[in-house]
Every structure is written in C-alpha cells, then in structure tokens.
Amino acid sequence: MTTPTHSYPGPAGGPGGGDPAGGPGGADPGAPDLLGPGQPRDMDEPPKGGSFLGYLLRKLGGALTSMILVVVLGFFAFRMLPGDPVLKIAKERPMSPAQIAELRSQYGLDKPVIVQFWDYLVGIFTGDLGESYVYRKPVSALIVDYLGPTLLLTATAAVIAIGLGLWLGQLSAWRRNSLFDKVASSTSLVFWSVPTFWLGLILLMIFGGTLQWLPTGGMITPGLDPWSFAGIIDVIKHLILPVITMVAVVYAQFLMVMRASLIEEMSEDYLTTARAKGLTEDEVRKKHAVPNALLPTVTVVFMHIGGLIAGAVTVEAVFSWPGLGKLTFEAISGPDLPLLQGTFVVFSAIIIVMNLAADIVYRFLDPRVRRA
C-alpha cells in the first residue's frame, strides 16, 4: 500500500531527465499557442520543477546537437552536393589539367572523404575555415572583419523592433477592435507581406535617391575616423535606413504575439480583482496584465532573432552594409563556396547561441520554473 499510484512530476534527475513527455533535449519553452487553449500533455510547455542544472544541461545538449548538425550539414552541403567544386570553377574559366590538379590538392580534394571531413573538423575547431576563392584571404579573417558591422546593425534593429512591437502590441490588445488596434494590426500585416529587400529598395529610392537626405550605401563616408564625433554621427546616418527596413519587417511579428498573449490574459480573474481594488486601467495594464503577458512573448521574440539575422543578408546587400550579410551576398555571386560555408557556420552558431541564451533567460523570468 505504500506504493504511490500516481507518479508526480518530481524534480528531474540528471541530464535527459525532466518531464516524462519531454524526452532528451526537450523542446523550446512555451512558444505561443497558435491552437488556442486545451492541449494536454504538450511537450512544449516549460518543464515545471526540475533542477536548474538539469535544465541547463538539457538545453546545452540541445544547442550542442544543433551545432553538430550545422557543422555536418556545412560539410555535406558544400563538399558533397555540388559535385566537384574545382570542376565547377573550371567550367567558368578555362584551366589546364595541371592547374586543375593543383587546385584540387590546394583544397585537399584529392584526399578520401573521411580525411577531408576530419581536416574540416580540425579546421573549424582551430578557426581555420579555408581560403576564399574571390578575396584570396582566409575566410576566418574576413568573417572577423565583417562581424562587427552586422552585430551593430542587427542589435540596433532588434532593440528597436522589440521595444516598438511589444509597446504597440500591448496597446493594441488593451484597446482591442479600436481604430488604433485596426491601424496597428493592418500596418504590420502589410509590412509582413513584403520582401525585406523590396522595402529597403523603396526606402533607398525615397530617402537616398529622390530626397537625398541620407546616404545610399556603406557604413561610413570614406576618410572619416569612425571614433571621432563626426564619424559617429556619420555612421548613425548610414545606419538609419537599414535599421528602419529591418525593424519594419520584424516588429509586426512581435506586435501580433504580444497582442495575442495579452488578449489571452485579459479575461483572467486577477485583473477583475485588481480593478476591484480601485486601480486605474493604466495601472491594471502596466502592473498586472503586461508582466504576465510578457512571459510567453519573450521566447518568441528570441526565437525570431534568427530570422532577423537572416534578414540582414538582403538588407546588407541592398545598402552595401559591410557586414556578414554582404559577405554572404558576394559569396553567392562569386560563387565562393568556402566563404559561403564560413558565413553559414558562423551565422548558425550566432543563432544557436542566441536561442540558448533565450532558454536560460526564460528560466529566470518565469517564477513557476525558477522555484526549484
């Protein structure tokens, strides 16, 4: 009779433990419930209880698996799928058989696949990503040079898009079906329905071409010192159009998620209690409803950071912003496969790390999962 008939979800053991439905790695926590309420035993909900260490290890394991997949995919996509890259180059410019053989040994293509894969793995862990066909420079050096501008651009855009999206989203939800809500929702729908690069071209056309208010490309006027006052102002001027483009396309998603999440929250009893206490509508919204609605939103926001970084590819191509996106664009037009492989692995690594960070931040934000 001492045997418990129900197994309560007790604290999870080591890595891979967690809730019974979760399985190893689990899923990313609480993505917005697109299907409405009433989904029993969904693995997507954050594992309740469980030690922080177990959670952390599980998430780390997940991120590590993704990273391994990226590395393997990077090898197979670029070394296996295109056939012989040297033959591809030879097709585009005339080469003698001797030159072809030299290129093959230069890129290590005359070795067996397993050896090539091993060399590639060793290369990745030692920061050697091969040499760019077009630039004739090591890919890793190029990436280091171009990483900063991309981080500047995407971070600025992310901060503005998140702030704007969440703020407009909660206002929309609170005044549901008002004129403000309708305008905000339909504007974001329109922005969501256009290709990022087209929006960039339009802005470029209006503010760069016709009005000539802002520079049409690059990051800084040549010859200016980026750390001087005039230089910083100049960089900001160059930053305005690409940032607006990225924000316009991304904030809509944040707005919709925040709106849906707050609407879900608005029928809850604790808001009636808050009103009965005599709080004003603004206080009810800011102090009670929004903090709770923010919780599921945060994860979605972080999950979309990946999309934001991918959007950088076209935005940087349109505005000639000297970042990883432009490097990718040049690698495509090359075609410069080692460079493309490098940017793919680095982009993916950034996104996976951001996602891992989101999972950890979420753990600290949600009091229900933090208690353990």
Added chain:
Amino acid sequence: MSDKPTTAEANASAPNAGTTPNATTAEANASASNATTASARQTPVIDGAKLVRERRLNNAKKNWSLFRSDIPALVGAIVLVFFILIAIFAPLIAPASMLDVTKQLDVPRYAPPSFAHPLGTDDLGRELWIRILWGARVSILVGVAATVMSMVIGTVMGLAAGHFGGFFGAIVMRIIDFFIVLPSLLLAIVLSSVLERGVFTIVVAIGLTSWASTARIVRSQTLSVESRLYIERARILGAGHRHILFKHMLPAVMPLVLANTTLTVGSAIIAESTLSFLGLGDTSKESWGTILKNSMDISAATSGYWWYVLTPGIAILLVVLAFTMVGRAFEAIINPALRSR
C-alpha cells in the same frame, strides 16, 4: 471517400449489427452502411451515405456563409483568382516574343508609365506589364509547389513526433527543433547555391527548409487528439499505428494543415523573390524576384526609375496579402476560438 471519417461510428455500431436477429433487414441493407442496420427495424431505410452527404453540404454552406461575411478574405480571393488567371493566360495575352529583346528595338528604354506603356519599360525596352504577367507564372507556381512540399514533410514529421514516443519521437523532435531554430532563408541560400540553378531547385530549397512550423502545429494537434477517448478505444479494439495515423490522425490534422497551407504560400512567394533577388534564381525565366534583381543591377532605386522597383513589389504584396487574408479566414472557420480575436 464519403464514409471515411465515419469509420469510428461504423465501428461503434458494428457489435449491434451482429446481434440483430433480423437477417432480412441486414441483407436488404448490405449495400448500405452498417450503421443503419440497428435502427432499420421500425423506421424506413436510412441511407447513411446520403446523411453524410447532406451533413457535408450543410457544413459547406455554413462555412461558405462564414467566409462570405469576411470581406478582406473575399477581396483576397478575388485578387488571387485574378492573378492565377493572368498567370495561366499569359501566353495568350502577351506572347513570349513580346519579351524578346531583339524585337524591342523601337521601344524606348526606361519609359515611365504612360498610356502607351501602362507600367513603363525596363532597361532593355521590355514592357514591365508583360514581365509582371509572365513573372506571375513562376512566382505563384514556385510558391504553391514549395508549399505543397513543405506541407507534406511538415505533416509527416509532425505526426511522427506526436504519435511515436520514446527514442524515435525524440529524434524527430530534435530534427524539427533544429529546423525551427535555423532560419529557413539561410538554409535555402545554402541549398540553392550548391545545387544546379533552376526553378525546381528553388522549389526544393524552400520546401525542404520551411516545414518546421507546420510540423510543430501538426504535432500539437496530434498530441491533443491522441489523448481523446476514441483513439484509446480504437487502440483497445486492436488498431495498429497505421490505422490510427491514417484513419484518425490524418483527418484530424488535415483542416489545420490546409489553413496553414494558404498562409505558407505567401511566405514561400516572398522566399522565392528573395532567393531570385540574391541571384540564386533561374535567370532565363521571368519571376517577380528576377525583375527586382534586374532593377537592383542597374541601381534603378537611386536613378529615379521608380516604376521598375515599385511594380514587381506591389504585385508580390498584393498576392501575399491575398493569400494571408484567405488563409486567416480558413483558420477562423476551422478554429472557432480564433474568431473572437
């Protein structure tokens, strides 16, 4: 087709039919559905298939009236029909020779929109309205084909992750997670740059990389249906994985998948234009993305050729919005909980 979803009901009444002593009724109704046998003793013969048909018809009528009351969706549907028609009849409206550069020698280059050139001309003297017409073919075809591919993969992976637990389910879940984390554009760029250029490659590149969100939705739905009593009953009655997956799960997730399809076509069209814009498309075929790439190549945006940049983008915007509107209406019909939002 007509009695597939009623399998569960037919199963339920099967024991009844077996114990009915009235053999003649059973014989008379042998061709009709089993379900009617039990009640057929006193009442006149009920045609089960006809009942189902009537119920379907009523449902369709109700859904149609719901759809019709949604003005944006109706406008979207009209826009879609318009674009699909011009895509189909492009060769009849404007033969391909009208895009042949060698035959456009007397047409002015960079002519702004006017009565003679409704949408203006491009850098080679081609009429933009004809290019838009022909571009609609590739853009919409790629959008739809890539979506179909992504729906099939997404449904299979979602069903697998939701239905099978244990090691296999965890592996599938890990794969879905990977594709959710990595933006599909990045993967599509990689795929389409290493494969042969062409429309088919673009379809594969988008289809193979954009199924994760569908898989996620299908998985949630599978999990929630899986816990219902009729699935347990089917399992107790000896149904195998195949029976449960195809007779119960697939019909249960299909409506969601279909609504999702309409929404996904829009993003697939945007993805196509983005890949073409980056120079990964088939340069020998017109698509809206290719037109935008050509306009970028001659810096139309900063040189004042606004019509060259504006028109293909507006075409994309209209079609994507139309698909979104129709998709949202479908979603609202299928999921009544969304209607109040």
